[in-house]
Amino acid sequence: MLEIQKLRSQTDNIVAALDKKGVQDAASTVQQILDIDEQRRATITELEQLRKQMNDASKSIGKLMQAGQREEAEAAKKTTSAAKEKIKELETALTESEQAQNDLVVQLPNTPHESVPAGRNADDNVVVSEHKVDTSFDFKPLPHWDLARKHDLIDWELGSKITGAGFPVYKGKGARLQRALIAFFLDQAHQMGYTEYMPPLVVNEASGFGTGQLPDKEGQMYHIERDNLYLIPTAEVPITNLFRNVVVQAAELPVKACGYTPCFRREAGSYGKDVKGLNRLHQFDKVEIVQVVHPEKSYDVLEEMTSYVESLLVKLELPFRRLLLCTGDMSFTSAKTFDMEVFSAGQDRWLEVSSISNFETYQTNRLKLRFKDGKKNQLAHSLNGSALALPRIVAAMLENHQQADGSIRIPEALVPYTSFDQIG
Known part of the structure; x- marks a missing residue:
């Protein structure tokens, strides 16, 4: 706040x-x-x-x-x-x-950084850069939901039977691809100096308040009323709260943490193509990166984290672009956010796969997360980013790497994790 x-x-x-x-x-x-x-x-x-x-x-x-x-x-x-x-x-x-x-x-959102463009909604976001990969096909590319059915990778009906809409069941090579991506993202984060955590999947009110999900996003979170606990909407919440009420020595900065968790969100969006297949789910997997840094370095770190996410997309051989979000499309807690979008060849549209944000002192003020510089305690800056969210990554991989014979090529960087180089 x-x-x-x-x-x-x-x-x-x-x-x-x-x-x-x-x-x-x-x-x-x-x-x-x-x-x-x-x-x-x-x-x-x-x-x-x-x-x-x-x-x-x-x-x-x-x-x-x-x-x-x-x-x-x-x-x-x-x-x-x-x-x-x-x-x-x-x-x-x-x-x-x-x-x-x-x-x-607590009713006031964070103030946007001076470099954030004014705007009302996503239409006013600014495309900062684009990484092009040839997505031309000499055949009509299929959307990922057709590819998943063809190769028996995902069963949406079975998920609906077990739980409800928005809870798919991954099977066979679909499940192995999920596991491979999680391991790949965690290993890449480890190489970048992030300490891996395996946090709880439910949090208390204090944790939800600390990172700004409460009271702003209360309706989007699954609430366990009897215990007054919330299923996490992102690993950002428990991982950032590891440092609630903590004073870090200045020499220990930056603190770099990452973790994989399932994520749970009640609001799965509107109807139609925006929610079809893997586009928007109630439960999905994600690897999150979090940094706690010195205020003077947080915008350099924002660029570093965004470039890191871009490097993952390059290794997955996906076309992507970086967007600078306008004031009307930013989250309640963010001071500046970059979104990463991958191109979906089968749907002919861009899909958001990551948001990387600098919250400055907005979260750390709620968390009472400070660093000691000499004799003085100061609020640190916090940042986080998806690195990466799996559903739309999987969708883009299936669609962009599909072949004329109906098979799906696995990117070279991922083959050591899948143990197979193609599906089908």
């Missing part, structure tokens, strides 16, 4: 940035927060004065009694008693004002 001290010192800039992101009544909300904050600080000042007054009066009582000044001692007792009652009132008022301030602050 946004830092109160920055709301005080950079009010106009923050309001302008929130307006750019399309936040309604940003100026009014920020002013409400600042008004509450002013009252809160006044209450703290009054509390400190009263506590000092009470302590001084308490210390004087014994001395006055010893000196035989009973009347003065009784007056000091009354002062102490009155101060205690007033302190209770002020502490209650302080708790209420802090809650009211927090309730407003």
Whole structure:
């Protein structure tokens, strides 16, 4: 969440940035927060004065009694008693004002970096670069759902029987391809210095709040009501929360973590081609990379992480492009996001396979994740990216690597993981 001290010192800039992101009544909300904050600080000042007054009066009582000044001692007792009652009132008022301030602050999204273009939706995103691979065919390429049925790789009906729509069953070489991609992505991350974690697949409210899924995406998460736990929508949540309430030494930065998890999302999107086949699922596999870095280096790290994701797509021999998301298409928590999209030859469209984001201090302020630089503790910056999400990668691989004879070629970099070089 946004830092109160920055709301005080950079009010106009923050309001302008929130307006750019399309936040309604940003100026009014920020002013409400600042008004509450002013009252809160006044209450703290009054509390400190009263506590000092009470302590001084308490210390004087014994001395006055010893000196035989009973009347003065009784007056000091009354002062102490009155101060205690007033302190209770002020502490209650302080708790209420802090809650009211927090309730407003968590409604505000992160402010976009100055380099983020203004825009209303995905149509206003900017194509930064494109990596071309020949996707021309001398036959009509099939969409991945037809290829998966032809080679008996995925069974959507069986998944619907077991659970419901959006929960496919992978089988045979389809299951082995999934496992191969997960191992490949994890090994690549290990080579880049990321420490691998195998985190829980359910998290508590504090974890969901820490990374910004709560309260913003509450309706998209599967909620286990009896235990008040949530199935994770991405490994970003448990992996980033590994460092909640942690102070890292500056010399230990950057902290680089990765992990594979299944991911669960209630909202599977709209109807039609956007959700057909593997395009959008309720459960899917993903390898996530997370970094905790020094604030001065976070945008260099954002570029490094994005280039790394691009390198994975090159090794999988897929055509892709990098998009800079506009303010209207960014997540609630992000300051700047690059999306990676692969071209789907069988569908003749682009599919998002990764988002790489810099959250600056938005998450770390919620997480109380700081680093110690000398004697001073400062909020670190956090970043994360999909490296990669499997469903659309599999879709693009099946469609782009299909051959005239109906077989599907496996990219050379993946063959050591699959133990087969083609399907069919």
